[in-house]
Amino acid sequence: xxxxxxxxxxxxxxxxxxxxxxxxxxxxxxxxxxxxxxxxxxxxxxxxxxxxxxxxxxxxxxxxxxxxxxxxxxxxxxxxxxxxxxxxxxxxxxxxxxxxxxxxxxxxxxxxxxxxxxxxxxxxxxxxxxxxxxxxxxxxxxxxxxxxxxxxxxxxxxxxxxxxxxxxxxxxxxxxxxxxxxxxxxxxxxxxxxxxxxxxxxxxxxxxxxxxxxxxxxxxxxxxxxxxxxxxxxxxxxxxxxxxxxxxxxxxxxxxxxxxxxxxxxxxxxxxxxxxxxxxxxxxxxxxxxxxxxxxxxxxxxxxxxxxxxxxxxxxxxxxxxxxxxxxxxxxxxxxxxx
Amino acid sequence: xxxxxxxxxxxxxxxxxxxxxxxxxxxxxxxxxxxxxxxxxxxxxxxxxxxxxxxxxxxxxxxxxxxxxxxxxxxxxxxxxxxxxxxxxxxxxxxxxxxxxxxxxxxxxxxxxxxxxxxxxxxxxxxxxxxxxxxxxxxxxxxxxxxxxxxxxxxxxxxxxxxxxxxxxxxxxxxxxxxxxxxxxxxxxxxxxxxxxxxxxxxxxxxxxxxxxxxxxxxxxxxxxxxxxxxxxxxxxxxxxxxxxxxxxxxxxxxxxxxxxxxxxxxxxxxxxxxxxxxxxxxxxxxxxxxxxxxxxxxxxxxxxxxxxxxxxxxxxxxxxxxxxxxxxxxxxxxxxxx
Numbered sequence: 001x002x003x004x005x006x007x008x009x010x011x012x013x014x015x016x017x018x019x020x021x022x023x024x025x026x027x028x029x030x031x032x033x034x035x036x037x038x039x040x041x042x043x044x045x046x047x048x049x050x051x052x053x054x055x056x057x058x059x060x061x062x063x064x065x066x067x068x069x070x071x072x073x074x075x076x077x078x079x080x081x082x083x084x085x086x087x088x089x090x091x092x093x094x095x096x097x098x099x100x101x102x103x104x105x106x107x108x109x110x111x112x113x114x115x116x117x118x119x120x121x122x123x124x125x126x127x128x129x130x131x132x133x134x135x136x137x138x139x140x141x142x143x144x145x146x147x148x149x150x151x152x153x154x155x156x157x158x159x160x161x162x163x164x165x166x167x168x169x170x171x172x173x174x175x176x177x178x179x180x181x182x183x184x185x186x187x188x189x190x191x192x193x194x195x196x197x198x199x200x201x202x203x204x205x206x207x208x209x210x211x212x213x214x215x216x217x218x219x220x221x222x223x224x225x226x227x228x229x230x231x232x233x234x235x236x237x238x239x240x241x242x243x244x245x246x247x248x249x250x251x252x253x254x255x256x257x258x259x260x261x262x263x264x265x266x267x268x269x270x271x272x273x274x275x276x277x278x279x280x281x282x283x284x285x286x287x288x289x290x291x292x293x294x295x296x297x298x299x300x301x302x303x304x305x306x307x308x309x310x311x312x313x314x315x316x317x318x319x320x321x322x323x324x325x326x327x328x329x330x331x332x333x334x335x336x337x338x339x
Numbered sequence: 340x341x342x343x344x345x346x347x348x349x350x351x352x353x354x355x356x357x358x359x360x361x362x363x364x365x366x367x368x369x370x371x372x373x374x375x376x377x378x379x380x381x382x383x384x385x386x387x388x389x390x391x392x393x394x395x396x397x398x399x400x401x402x403x404x405x406x407x408x409x410x411x412x413x414x415x416x417x418x419x420x421x422x423x424x425x426x427x428x429x430x431x432x433x434x435x436x437x438x439x440x441x442x443x444x445x446x447x448x449x450x451x452x453x454x455x456x457x458x459x460x461x462x463x464x465x466x467x468x469x470x471x472x473x474x475x476x477x478x479x480x481x482x483x484x485x486x487x488x489x490x491x492x493x494x495x496x497x498x499x500x501x502x503x504x505x506x507x508x509x510x511x512x513x514x515x516x517x518x519x520x521x522x523x524x525x526x527x528x529x530x531x532x533x534x535x536x537x538x539x540x541x542x543x544x545x546x547x548x549x550x551x552x553x554x555x556x557x558x559x560x561x562x563x564x565x566x567x568x569x570x571x572x573x574x575x576x577x578x579x580x581x582x583x584x585x586x587x588x589x590x591x592x593x594x595x596x597x598x599x600x601x602x603x604x605x606x607x608x609x610x611x612x613x614x615x616x617x618x619x620x621x622x623x624x625x626x627x628x629x630x631x632x633x634x635x636x637x638x639x640x641x642x643x644x645x646x647x648x649x650x651x652x653x654x655x656x657x658x659x660x661x662x663x664x665x666x667x668x669x670x671x672x673x674x675x676x677x678x
Contacts, residue, residue, distance in 0.1 A: 044498045098467060102460040121504055124463055128437060129497045131467065135474050136490040144481055151475040160513040164376060165460055166385060232416045314644045 011304055013310045021326035025068040028082055032064045035086035039133055050114060050126050054093055057109050060337075062222070063088045063193040066330065070211050071197035073323035074204070075231035080141045087138045087150060088193050094130035095157055095189075097123055097254055102165065103248055122325060145199045153192035160184025169249035169268075171259070178256055182223040183216070190219030191274050194327075208315045214327070222334050224304035227252035231288060231297060243284045246273050253303070255287075257296040265292050301335075342645050357672050360665035367421055378472055383609075389465050392429070393432055396448050399676075401561070402532040403429045405669065410536035412662035413543070419480045419534055426477045426489060427532050434496055434528075435471035436462055439517040441504065442587055460557035484538045492531035499523025508588035508613045510598070510606075517595055521562040522555070530556030533666075537641060549653045553666070556650035561673050563643035566591035570627060570636060572677060580622045585612050594626075596616045596635040605629050647674055 002130060022029075033055075040051025064085035071081035099105070100113040101120050130156065138147045164181045167173050185328040194215030198208035230245045230252060245252050251259075255270060268291065271283040291297050307332030318324050359366075360557050373393075379390025403424035410420035438444070439452040439460050446452060454462040470493065477486045503520045506512050533554030537547035569584045569591060584591050590598075594609060606623040608629065648672030657663050 009595055044501050047498070055596075094467075098463050101463055120459070122501065124466075125439050125497050125501050125504070127463075128470065129494060129501070130488055131470060132474075132493045132497065135471075136487065136494065139483055139487050139490065142483055144478055144483070148475065148478050151471055151478065154466060154471045155475065158471065159381070159386070160401050160459065162383050162464050162468070165464070228352070273517055328565055329431070 016331055021069075022065070024072060024322055024326055027067060027070075028068045028085070029061060029065060029166065031079075031082045032061070032068070032085040032089070035082055035137075036089055039086060039090060039137055041131075042173065047120070047129060050118060050122070053114065053117070054097070056237065057111055059093075059109065061088070061089060063092055063189060064189065064332075065192040066073065066218070066327075067196055068143050069323050069326050069330070070194045071200075073196050073318055073321055073327060074091060074200075074207060076200055080143075080200055083137060083141060084146060084150075084196050085231065087134045088189065088196070088262040090130050090137070091150065091154055091157075092133035092189060095133065095154075095161075096208065097160060098127040099161060101127075102161070107129055129295075143200060145203060146196050147194050149196060149199060152187045156188040160186075160188075164250065170276055171251070171271050171278075173251045173256065175253075175256055178253060179220075180249070182220060186223040186226075187216045187219030191215035194218070207318070210317055214311050214314035217307045217314065218331055218334060221304045221307035221311065221331055224253060224300055224307065225334055225337060227254060227338065227339075228297060228300055228304070230266045231291060243279070246270070246287060247276055247277060249277065253300045254291040254296040257299055258291055258294040261294055262290060304335060351589050356668055359583045360408075360668055361404070362672070363411060363661055363665055364404060367407045367410075367424070368400060368404060369398070370421045371407070371424040374421055374476075375428055378425060378429060378476055381468075382617055385457070385461060388463065388469060389461070392453065392456070393436070396434075396450055397666055398448065400428060401476070402431055403667075403675075405529065405554065406532040406535055408662050408665050408669070409533045410539075412657055412660055412666060413536050413539075413546060414540055415536050419482075419539055422476060422480060423485060423489075423535050426473045427535070429469050429473035429476070430496075430665075431498065431528065432487065433473065434493075434500075436469065437466040438468075438500060441500070464520045471652065476568070480539075482539060484542060485535050488531050488535060488538060492527045495523040495527040495670060499525075499527075503589070510590070512590045514592075514595055517590070518559075523558060525562040525565075526555045526558030529561065530554035533557070539558075546657070549656055553650050553653035556653065557644045557670055557673060558648035560643045560670055562641055562645065563592060564673055564676060566593060567636060568676075568678065569641070571621065573632055581620070582626060583633060584627060585609070585617060586618065588613055588616060593630040593635040596638055597630055597633040600633055601629060613667060614637060643674060647671065 022181060036110075037055050040047065040055060042048050042051065057237045068081060092129045096108065097114050100108060101115045101123050105113050106116045114126060118126075135147065135151065138150050156204045160181050160183070163177070164185065167177060167181075191212045192215065195212040198211050198298055227245070231254060233242060248257065251270075251274075255333075259267065259270065269286050272281045273279060273287065311331045312328050315324055315328055353486040376394050377388075379394060381387050381388065381390065393401065406424045407420060407429055410416075435447065437455050439447060439464050440454045444452050445455045453465060457465075474486065474490065477489050499520050499522070502516070503524065506516060506520075531554070534547045534551040537543045537550050566584070569582055570593060572581060590609075590613075598606065598609065608625050611620045612618060612626065650670045651667050654663055654667055
């Protein structure tokens with residue numbers, strides 16, 4: 001609440017505040033990178049090679065950062081949270097790698113995808129190996145509640161992906177279905193990342209519930225911004241083609257909100273892209289025109305802001321600290337991210 | 340040792356002894372089936388549907404049977420070993436499902452494979468879901484040593500599959516590579532199945548080590564028999580085409596043993612099948628002729644027998660019991676299986 005009023009919507013302050021908050025966990029994020037890298041060591045040459053490729057590809061490390069900030073707010077300070085931060089990034093990486101097979105994606109973070117470089121077969125197995133390595137590492141601190149939470153988030157993600165696949169290309173996707181999909185696909189892993197530190201000994205169930213709700217709202221906000229970026233970002237910033245969601249058969253919220261309001265002609269444009277899996281009969285600018293005319297980009301942004309607000313509210317019960325400030329700021333960071 | 344001398348090599352006694360020993364764990368195997376089936380329940384329609392398909396497809400349930408017999412020998416009698424028996428079959432199922440994608444297999448247990456029915460994308464996700472569900476279930480009894488053993492066996496299986504994939508179609512595969520692959524792909528899960536009951540509280544480390552060695556030898560024996568069956572079984576018994584391994588680019592031991600001894604002409608037959616991925620220029624009968632002429636089917640069978648013997652030896656330290664008798668008999672059952 002406070003943050004929403006004091007932080008202006010322009011980007012520069014967000015970046016500098018981001019840098020300040022990042023410094024709180026810079027050391028632990030560095031250690032997380034080390035643990036992540038070491039986890040990919042193997043006597044199987046392909047795993048080494050592909051592991052190095054994944055590691056060097058980087059990523060926003062949003063989920064580890066979230067986990068480490070929550071740990072700091074709860075005054076957890078050891079190796080355990082660093083392990084879990086690496087684990088959550090491993091799970092996230094495994095998901096991306098398998099998703100790229102399913103989406104036939106060839107580009108991620110401006111580089112060829114793992115499936116593009118090594119083919120689907122090895123990529124299926126690499127994803128399996130990453131998931132299992134993540135679970136194996138998570139077990140190393142002997143905290144079953146944490147491992148269970150990570151398992152459950154992974155299950156929900158897989159289910160979300162399956163639900164999405166079932167409705168791929170369907171123009172009659174409902175908002176309920178959409179939210180059920182993104183809740184599982186994205187929000188649950190954010191919720192796990194934020195709440196895992198509260199499950200470390202001694203566990204704080206109330207803190208875990210609040211942080212889980214925080215992560216869930218933040219993850220939903222993150223996904224809505226993802227939907228927006230598919231319309232508004234340039235290819236160079238995003239590392240993948242713009243309007244790729246629609247081309248891949250995925251109806252994002254700006255289109256979902258517009259569909260019931262538009263005439264048959266414009267509806268047929270959207271249907272054509274879904275059908276063709278390409279901008280063959282219809283140009284991307286026509287689709288952008290639809291969501292701009294209907295104002296659904298703004299509506300989606302407003303909804304993302306309300307999830308950001310919802311996330312911040314969950315932090316009210318925690319005593320003030322720099323880490324809490326950082327977590328309060330995270331929704332703004334997510335709202336203003338450009339890739 | 341005793342068994343090897345008292346059980347004749349003919350099939351009928353093996354079957355009737357098998358039935359007798361099976362009755363020791365029939366009740367628990369039934370409960371395992373129930374737990375397995377319940378584990379596949381989901382609010383995602385595809386998971387329900389595909390889960391029912393997998394469940395109804397059956398399987399030999401070798402690994403659960405092994406686990407339950409080891410549990411009985413160690414006088415573990417509760418729900419915990421039933422959970423782990425279901426878990427190990429879930430892991431096995433996940434592996435098969437992903438392997439079938441990789442092998443482009445269309446037939447398993449005489450039915451269309453999951454990837455054939457639902458396509459690769461959903462099958463990748465279903466495998467992920469099964470692996471994670473297995474781990475989640477394994478966690479339910481709070482025994483970290485067990486979950487770690489299952490994780491590690493799963494990692495080794497995935498690595499074995501990757502190593503195999505790296506050398507797919509290679510006529511210069513070495514015996515060392517071959518054994519490293521089957522140790523990871525097959526033997527390690529058998530070892531986990533046999534040793535998990537010894538890790539249940541109170542853990543018996545010596546028993547775990549002996550049972551792990553037992554499972555590993557039995558699993559190796561099982562894989563060698565698999566290699567043999569690809570030559571000797573009929574399609575109707577095996578549920579998949581005969582000599583399918585070679586067609587898929589996999590050199591099995593009978594061929595590996597024959598290769599250094601045969602002339603260039605016959606070597607070129609094997610190379611042709613590996614190259615074509617089909618019996619295009621060379622017939623299956625020519626390949627069978629090679630291994631028969633070189634006697635390498637017999638050599639492989641002898642090697643399988645020596646692994647069976649090695650497995651039995653590991654049971655010497657356990658007090659006599661019906662369950663121990665059954666475990667001593669298991670290698671014979673494996674040696675005489677026809678599919």
